[in-house]
Amino acid sequence: MIGKNWRTLLRRGDGYFQLCILLLIVLEMAGVALGDPLPSWNEGPAKQAVVGFVRTVTDKSGPQYVPPEKRIATFDNDGTLWAEQPIPFQGFFTFDRVKALAPQHPEWKEKQPFKAILENDMKALAASGEKGAMEIIMTTHAAMTTEEFEKIVKDWLATAKHPRFKRPFTDLIYQPMLELLAYLRENGFKTYIVSGGGVEFMRPWTEKVYSIPPEQVVGSSVKLKLEMRDGKPVLMRLPEIDFIDDGPGKPVGIQKFIGRRPIAAFGNSDGDLQMLQWTAAGEGPRLMLLVHHTDAEREWAYDPRSSIQRFDKALDEAQRRSWTVVDMKKDWKKVFPF
Amino acid sequence: MIGKNWRTLLRRGDGYFQLCILLLIVLEMAGVALGDPLPSWNEGPAKQAVVGFVRTVTDKSGPQYVPPEKRIATFDNDGTLWAEQPIPFQGFFTFDRVKALAPQHPEWKEKQPFKAILENDMKALAASGEKGAMEIIMTTHAAMTTEEFEKIVKDWLATAKHPRFKRPFTDLIYQPMLELLAYLRENGFKTYIVSGGGVEFMRPWTEKVYSIPPEQVVGSSVKLKLEMRDGKPVLMRLPEIDFIDDGPGKPVGIQKFIGRRPIAAFGNSDGDLQMLQWTAAGEGPRLMLLVHHTDAEREWAYDPRSSIQRFDKALDEAQRRSWTVVDMKKDWKKVFPF
Numbered sequence: 001m002i003g004k005n006w007r008t009l010l011r012r013g014d015g016y017f018q019l020c021i022l023l024l025i026v027l028e029m030a031g032v033a034l035g036d037p038l039p040s041w042n043e044g045p046a047k048q049a050v051v052g053f054v055r056t057v058t059d060k061s062g063p064q065y066v067p068p069e070k071r072i073a074t075f076d077n078d079g080t081l082w083a084e085q086p087i088p089f090q091g092f093f094t095f096d097r098v099k100a101l102a103p104q105h106p107e108w109k110e111k112q113p114f115k116a117i118l119e120n121d122m123k124a125l126a127a128s129g130e131k132g133a134m135e136i137i138m139t140t141h142a143a144m145t146t147e148e149f150e151k152i153v154k155d156w157l158a159t160a161k162h163p164r165f166k167r168p169f170t171d172l173i174y175q176p177m178l179e180l181l182a183y184l185r186e187n188g189f190k191t192y193i194v195s196g197g198g199v200e201f202m203r204p205w206t207e208k209v210y211s212i213p214p215e216q217v218v219g220s221s222v223k224l225k226l227e228m229r230d231g232k233p234v235l236m237r238l239p240e241i242d243f244i245d246d247g248p249g250k251p252v253g254i255q256k257f258i259g260r261r262p263i264a265a266f267g268n269s270d271g272d273l274q275m276l277q278w279t280a281a282g283e284g285p286r287l288m289l290l291v292h293h294t295d296a297e298r299e300w301a302y303d304p305r306s307s308i309q310r311f312d313k314a315l316d317e318a319q320r321r322s323w324t325v326v327d328m329k330k331d332w333k334k335v336f337p338f
Numbered sequence: 339m340i341g342k343n344w345r346t347l348l349r350r351g352d353g354y355f356q357l358c359i360l361l362l363i364v365l366e367m368a369g370v371a372l373g374d375p376l377p378s379w380n381e382g383p384a385k386q387a388v389v390g391f392v393r394t395v396t397d398k399s400g401p402q403y404v405p406p407e408k409r410i411a412t413f414d415n416d417g418t419l420w421a422e423q424p425i426p427f428q429g430f431f432t433f434d435r436v437k438a439l440a441p442q443h444p445e446w447k448e449k450q451p452f453k454a455i456l457e458n459d460m461k462a463l464a465a466s467g468e469k470g471a472m473e474i475i476m477t478t479h480a481a482m483t484t485e486e487f488e489k490i491v492k493d494w495l496a497t498a499k500h501p502r503f504k505r506p507f508t509d510l511i512y513q514p515m516l517e518l519l520a521y522l523r524e525n526g527f528k529t530y531i532v533s534g535g536g537v538e539f540m541r542p543w544t545e546k547v548y549s550i551p552p553e554q555v556v557g558s559s560v561k562l563k564l565e566m567r568d569g570k571p572v573l574m575r576l577p578e579i580d581f582i583d584d585g586p587g588k589p590v591g592i593q594k595f596i597g598r599r600p601i602a603a604f605g606n607s608d609g610d611l612q613m614l615q616w617t618a619a620g621e622g623p624r625l626m627l628l629v630h631h632t633d634a635e636r637e638w639a640y641d642p643r644s645s646i647q648r649f650d651k652a653l654d655e656a657q658r659r660s661w662t663v664v665d666m667k668k669d670w671k672k673v674f675p676f
Contacts (some may be wrong), residue, residue: 215410233589233615255562281571
């Protein structure tokens with residue numbers, strides 16, 4: 001459709017000028033398709049909700065305009081920006097660390113929960129419970145400097161492969177979410193990760209993979225302590241939890257680290273419910289979006305009520321409050337970038 | 339001085355063109371003076387160090403170029419961005435809160451340390467020690483929601499006046515530091531506050547006063563807890579310290595909240611020493627700057643060795659390691675914006 005302004009321009013002017021105008025019209029019409037900011041999203045209510053929200057808050061003359069400094073968007077990571085099956089990927093990192101450290105700990109061959117990991121006995125590992133999990137995390141994630149830990153994470157990511165896809169874990173990111181992150185940033189949003197995962201497990205790679213800089217990553221953490229080593233200050237990672245950024249911890253993490261309430265929040269499990277509730281409770285336009293894993297073929301399909309990543313409470317609330325739910329199978333043209 | 343390129347241009351072209359070029363030259367020469375990014379700084383080693391550092395790290399063809407995402411600058415607040423005499427301004431806020439709450443607590447008339455504040459007895463207050471201070475802070479800063487606390491801070495700032503200058507506390511900010519913040523930001527730096535003060539005491543006003551948004555303020559904090567109130571989520575401020583962002587806590591706060599080492603750090607007391615050491619210990623060009631309060635007339639002059647805000651260790655280290663020390667009386671043309 002050629003707009004009124006174009007028609008007025010076409011009526012005026014000489015042949016050369018008219019040619020230029022026609023060229024512009026063609027480019028503009030092509031741009032409607034080429035310029036789709038979310039090409040991996042199928043048309044449908046989820047995509048409409050996202051685009052409609054962004055148009056609403058950026059429309060300066062509209063009643064629901066939000067100034068750029070308040071355009072804060074928070075994203076869960078595991079299952080929202082990258083995959084999380086068969087276990088969250090930090091779990092693979094942790095198991096590989098136990099195996100790498102095992103030669104220095106011959107006693108682990110007979111000591112749970114380490115024995116379970118060395119023998120790939122997931123049943124025995126589960127039986128060790130939260131206490132066992134904490135012991136493993138502290139053994140593999142603490143008692144080293146922040147710089148040493150960063151190097152271990154980077155080295156692991158450079159070589160570790162996902163068992164199903166035989167690819168680096170950072171390949172298993174969602175193409176539609178990459179487009180969404182870029183689209184929000186182009187519209188003046190500051191995009192944050194707010195994840196239950198370890199903050200220092202994520203920061204070494206989020207800038208390269210998601211264009212999210214370390215200072216915009218909020219996560220769980222161990223306590224840090226400043227020490228002098230050979231006359232140089234280092235930060236030691238202590239074997240003690242500082243903060244768990246999950247469930248009711250997510251609004252706390254948002255307030256601690258960002259100090260502003262998001263206007264858009266993205267998650268995929270009950271651990272994100274409070275973040276979405278906190279976002280929804282603010283005044284003005286809001287976007288709450290949940291990714292529902294429904295695609296066993298291209299990714300995974302999980303039952304909201306029985307998988308490790310419980311999702312039933314969040315899904316119920318989404319339906320009750322008309323939050324946006326992405327049906328991965330239906331709404332995404334493409335899942336991974338590869 | 340007219341550069342070679344200008345002369346080449348002047349030799350060419352017609353009269354009208356030459357006139358335009360001459361006009362550009364005049365504007366450029368005027369700009370040398372008008373465009374001084376630090377007009378409230380006297381010429382001298384401190385100003386030279388700042389300008390030289392910024393030129394070095396932004397010179398794309400130079401050997402010490404730093405990409406914009408790594409240009410992190412951290413500023414102490416009390417005594418570095420705004421004044422801190424006769425006591426840090428959060429102290430005035432705290433005393434005023436005790437007085438405002440006193441009618442609900444008749445027992446305070448006889449109970450230390452509250453009695454000391456109600457009677458303006460600073461000696462008795464000092465005698466109550468750290469335990470007394472903590473009791474006062476918890477009584478005045480906790481057991482309310484984050485939104486309630488924000489409102490209390492804003493209301494206080496709108497009416498409270500500094501006893502010496504009879505002006506709002508947010509008037510007692512340093513004009514040269516405002517220029518420095520703006521100059522760094524124009525050169526691609528992200529400017530952060532890293533202060534021992536309460537993070538939620540600062541965030542309500544730092545954006546307006548320093549153009550530093552809440553998410554770039556790191557400070558001390560109490561624990562937060564998500565609760566439901568009338569079906570709406572709120573964050574309660576608990577009477578329990580979460581984090582002390584001072585001394586060895588500053589590098590910890592930087593790592594926790596920013597996750598990158600600064601390349602420039604600004605302070606004024608021994609509580610900033612570790613932040614400057616942490617900054618200095620990174621690779622590549624670095625700027626460490628300390629403000630020395632030497633101006634009793636326009637601001638205050640404090641003895642590094644005997645004032646409450648001890649400064650002798652940091653000053654010794656600055657001299658030993660050739661960090662930049664601003665002599666307020668000599669280096670600053672103007673102290674406050676008013």
